[in-house]
Amino acid sequence: MPAIDLNLLRVFDTLLTERSVTRAGARLGLSQSAVSHALSRLRYALGDELFVRGPQGMTPTARATELGPQVHAALSQLQAAIAPRDFDPATTERRFTVVAGSYACAVLIPRLVERLAEAAPRAELVVADAAVDVLEQLDARRTDFVVGAVLAGPPRLSIAPLMTDTLVWVVRAQNPLAGAPIGLEELLSLQHVVISRQPALDDMRRANTGLLMHASWEDMGAFDAALADSGLSRRVGVVVPDTYSALGIVARSDMAALIPRRLALLSAQRGFIQLADPPYPAAPIDLSLLALKDRLGDPAIAWMHEVLCAVGAEV
Template sequence: MTTPDLNLLRVFDVLLEERNVTRAGARLGLTQSAVSHALNRLRYALNDELFVRGPSGMQPTPRALEMGPQVHAALNQLQAALSFPDFDPATSERRFTLSAGAYACAVLAPTLVSRLGREAPLSELAVVENAPDVLERIDSRRVDFLVGGVTAAPERFARDVILTESLVWVVRAGHPLLSRSPITLEVLTSVPHIVIAPGATESSPSRPGLVVQASWEDAGAFESALTTAKLKRRIGVSVPDTYSALAVAARSEMAALAPRRLAQVSAQSGRVGIIEAPYPQPTVEVALVYLRERLNEPAIAWMRDLIDEVASTL
């Protein structure tokens, strides 16, 4: 005997309860003819009439009555197995994995960890580096979310902009530039600069379709302003990341361009001072990336909302 597919068993289960083809079709979202066709296939597979027409509707045969409770229980068990469990943050011990760079770790993670400690005290947050195979890790559920300067992602991924960041210039605390007013391009170019040069923005073969802004450089806005003013700057050192730039700026006479929120974190420690850019600055979008289909998972939907709420307070 051929095992009938689950769709036929679902039709059987509803028809056994309704004893009416029209009502069964309405519950299943099927036409009357589709229900009849499914019933005929099931009759053939099981070699039994299963239902016969009577004065009060479709009457089940002894075989249908015998198998009915077992089919109903099996379908319910399968539905429960395929459904995501309810998520209660207060009692859940779930582990969330976030792929993020230094910026998100410094700016977003502290407040996020604090909120998790209050609202989901038994859960765990794992923050991992932005690896080249990050899309594969998200696809395989090894990573739940990616946070960064993602400007494009494949269609299967959602991309929510959670922060809009501006850029500022940073120098060591007590630097002579901090006492200059106003700060002009001429003043800004009077000291050497720290350039962040980790590589170009790219979509690599290991993550096709994912485009990430490689650095916090201001999309040529500063260079364009210099060209207009017929000025040049002197580069003192090139470093691979913003943290290195901030560390060098805090211990030298050089100036570095950095995201405002990260600069404010360093400024709170008294290590650096902040200078507003004396030219039009573009903004940079920080995005949260995850698989669209996972929003039907209560835990993922809850964490997505929490990250968005935390970002809105920064």
């Protein structure tokens, strides 16, 4: 094994995340020339170009992509091994990464940011969207936590209950059906805005990783069951990729959409939409917090896990 300065691996790990010499230098407190020099030394030591400059920034080579998860995991384990066991949130500059969808970003993350501003003002929070390799990201320590509606997970994961919500139908305030209970036939008289399934979560199911998560709010199944029982069908007006797009369309049309209650209440405060309870039995939706069990022994990860669960309980 060549004698490689560990600081070179820190530069490599940061470049793999940022894909930019400038941004990597800013995160590491180094100049652009220092980052470039470190990359040159690492290229020589490993005998590979590692990164190629292109229109999208620094693109990793196949060798860099292969090395990335292992280097990141090794650096994380080393950091955990030498870190002081008396973790102090008030002084930590730790970077925490949470995978969360638009719902959690609107309802949970703002309160988390408030809590961190008080208890850990120097910590860094990164929020990322779900990807097909989210389990691989957890294993490689590139992601610390995942928030989602989890159906099942492999034994190495801790799955903690985080918060519960219900689904409601929303229509614009000027809709003739607004302000009164809506029956199934009245609901089906409207066109619907459907939030499409997340391709990454569909791919995750097909990949047989052992991690199963709901891919959309309508994936819960209660509405489909109600339609099947009644022998009725609905009219889909628009298919959109996210909840906020659905809300924007509902506020400017006579369509209806099915979304979580807390998210609907945030929009209802502006007076654009009104809520209607489903005219059929609908189970609550449960969001969970995922993390690797063996990482909960890290004082920083354990503290952040506790904070996330506390914020979920407050919500």
